[in-house]
Each structure stands twice: as structure tokens, then as C-alpha cells.
Amino acid sequence: xxxxxxxxxxxxxxxGLATAVALKRVGVRALVLExxxxxxxxxxxxxxxxxxxxxxxxxxxxxxxxxxxxxxxKGYVTNVSTGEVQEVLYPRxxxxxxxxxxLLEALAEELAADSIRxxxxxxxxxxxxxxxxxxxAVVHLEDGTTIKSKVLIGCDGVHSVVARWLGLAxxxxxxxxxxxxxxxxxxxxxWGIIFGKLSKGNxxxxxxxxxxxxxxxxxxxxxxxxxxxxLGRHIGNSIINNGGLIVPGDMxxxxxxxxxxxxxxxxxxxxxxxxxxRMQQGDKWWIKFLRDRAFYKYFFSWLAxxxxxxxxxxxxxxxxxxxxxxxxxx
Numbered sequence: 001x002x003x004x005x006x007x008x009x010x011x012x013x014x015x016g017l018a019t020a021v022a023l024k025r026v027g028v029r030a031l032v033l034e035x036x037x038x039x040x041x042x043x044x045x046x047x048x049x050x051x052x053x054x055x056x057x058x059x060x061x062x063x064x065x066x067x068x069x070x071x072x073x074k075g076y077v078t079n080v081s082t083g084e085v086q087e088v089l090y091p092r093x094x095x096x097x098x099x100x101x102x103l104l105e106a107l108a109e110e111l112a113a114d115s116i117r118x119x120x121x122x123x124x125x126x127x128x129x130x131x132x133x134x135x136x137a138v139v140h141l142e143d144g145t146t147i148k149s150k151v152l153i154g155c156d157g158v159h160s161v162v163a164r165w166l167g168l169a170x171x172x173x174x175x176x177x178x179x180x181x182x183x184x185x186x187x188x189x190x191w192g193i194i195f196g197k198l199s200k201g202n203x204x205x206x207x208x209x210x211x212x213x214x215x216x217x218x219x220x221x222x223x224x225x226x227x228x229x230x231l232g233r234h235i236g237n238s239i240i241n242n243g244g245l246i247v248p249g250d251m252x253x254x255x256x257x258x259x260x261x262x263x264x265x266x267x268x269x270x271x272x273x274x275x276x277x278r279m280q281q282g283d284k285w286w287i288k289f290l291r292d293r294a295f296y297k298y299f300f301s302w303l304a305x306x307x308x309x310x311x312x313x314x315x316x317x318x319x320x321x322x323x324x325x326x327x328x329x330x
């Protein structure tokens with residue numbers, strides 16, 4: 001069986017569903033391919049910081065979630081060796097911890113029922129040149145289905161097939177664990193993000209497929225939501241500028257602009273998260289000294305502000321026909 005789609009998104013996690021919602025808001029239908037039989041419920045809880053809620057505002061779904069969860073304005077860190085407890089202040093807007101599945105369902109509810117194709121495992125990707133700047137991404141599924149798409153977005157997590165196709169390096173273990181085995185980033189982290197090929201023509205990645213990070217700042221989900229808004233804005237502006245059409249050459253430029261906007265932000269988040277975790281779990285005497293005397297009191301809040309005091313911008317208003325030129329705001 002052979003299908004034709006405007007946009008194919010691989011992965012129905014936070015990044016994939018949020019990107020599909022963003023594209024819907026700018027008038028583009030995307031087909032989301034998910035290898036599982038239903039929405040993934042792995043990971044029971046998820047912390048969303050102010051930057052994530054601004055992204056959810058732009059996506060038009062925050063109103064469904066805010067009433068369900070009370071914000072927290074501070075937390076506590078306990079040294080299990082000494083029993084010492086330190087207070088950690090969150091940004092003044094507070095943070096909310098919610099159920100991952102509730103967020104996924106809130107995003108999925110915004111999409112048409114046939115927008116998500118479950119039990120669809122990716123087997124191979126190829127690029128079909130069509131002359132000039134035009135190219136088509138061709139996705140082959142394990143069940144024999146072939147899907148041709150004008151745009152392909154890999155939101156398929158830390159072991160992304162799309163990222164490997166682009167040539168991004170394999171993951172490197174962070175050297176730490178937190179309940180389950182954690183991975184950090186590509187080799188030469190975060191240089192793999194800064195210098196790596198995050199797009200090729202009409203193919204790109206978002207979420208953990210672009211910037212896998214340790215959970216020490218609790219911003220992996222928030223960064224995925226930011227990706228969705230920024231990618232939706234650039235694709236939406238391209239469509240507005242071309243009279244409602246997906247023009248291959250201009251779409252490749254829109255995707256390249258998305259990568260340029262997200263590259264340094266993603267690299268900063270990966271670095272800050274790693275350094276935060278290194279400081280919290282390091283066992284060298286000088287790390288312990290800094291952690292117990294200064295890190296939580298001074299530096300952790302500073303690192304957290306770098307991550308969460310951020311506005312990824314808005315989506316363009318398709319009905320007005322005016323492109324949105326907003327971008328990130330610190």
C-alpha cells in the first residue's frame with residue numbers, strides 16, 4: 001500500500017503530538033506514526049516549568065491542564081548521608097507536576113481521529129529527488145506500507161531512526177542513573193547539537209530525537225513543547241507566504257530556520273542539565289563541598305532560571321494571512 005501525505009511525524013510522544021497540534025493550528029494536517037498500540041504511558045509524572053506552559057498557551061491546550069494541578073513554589077533536597085535538608089526556590093510562577101498520560105491525551109484530543117496511526121513501526125527512510133529544490137521523503141513501514149511525504153519530522157525519542165538517517169551520532173551514557181538507565185547526548189556533547197546535521201532538506205527532528213538530556217532540570221518535556229511551537233511557526237509562515245501551499249524549496253528554508261533558532265537553546269539545556277546532575281551526584285570532595293555549601297543556595301536557581309525563564313513565541317494566525325515573526329524571548 002502506498003500513501004501520500006503533506007507532513008509525516010514519527011512518534012506520538014509529547015514532541016510528536018505537540019508538533020501535530022501546532023501544525024493543525026497553522027492549517028496543516030500531519031499524519032503521526034506510532035509504533036505502540038496506543039498512547040504511551042511510560043513515565044508516570046512530568047514536571048512542567050513556566051517555559052512549557054507558555055508553549056502550551058501557544059498550542060491552545062493549557063486551559064485544560066492548569067485547573068487540574070496546583071503549582072509549587074519551592075522544593076526540598078535531602079542529603080541522605082547527613083540528613084541535612086535544603087530549600088530550593090522555584091521561579092515565581094511556580095512549577096506543576098502532572099501525569100504524562102493526561103498531557104498526551106490533552107494533545108491527542110485536539111487532533112482528528114485518523115491523524116494518529118498506531119502499530120506503525122518505521123523500517124527505512126529514503127529521499128526522492130524531484131528536480132530543482134523539490135524532494136520527497138519516503139517512509140517504509142514494517143507492515144509493507146510506503147508513505148510519501150513533503151515533510152518528515154522525527155519525534156521518535158532518544159533512539160530516533162530519523163536522527164540516525166540524518167547522521168546524528170549515537171548517544172553517550174551520562175555515567176549516572178536515576179531509577180532507570182539514563183543517557184546524555186550525542187558524542188562530543190553538546191557539540192553534537194551545535195555542529196550536527198539536524199535537518200536535511202524537508203527532514204528534521206524534534207524533542208528527544210534532537211536533544212536527549214538528563215532529567216536534572218526537569219525540562220525535557222518543556223523543550224519538546226518549545227520545539228513544536230517554533231517548528232509550527234516557521235512552517236506556518238512559509239505556508240502563508242506561499243498562498244497556503246507547501247513549496248518544497250521554501251519549506252526546506254523554513255525547517256533550516258527552525259534548526260537555527262533551536263540549536264543553541266537545545267545545546268544550553270543539555271549542558272545545564274548535565275552540569276546540574278554532575279554537581280548533585282558527584283562524589284569528589286570538592287564537588288561535595290560546593291554542593292553542600294553553595295550549589296542549591298545559589299547556582300541551582302541560576303541554572304533553573306536559564307532554562308525556564310523563556311518564551312518560545314506564538315503561532316501565526318492563518319485566518320489573518322499575516323506571518324508571525326516572533327521568536328524566543330528571554
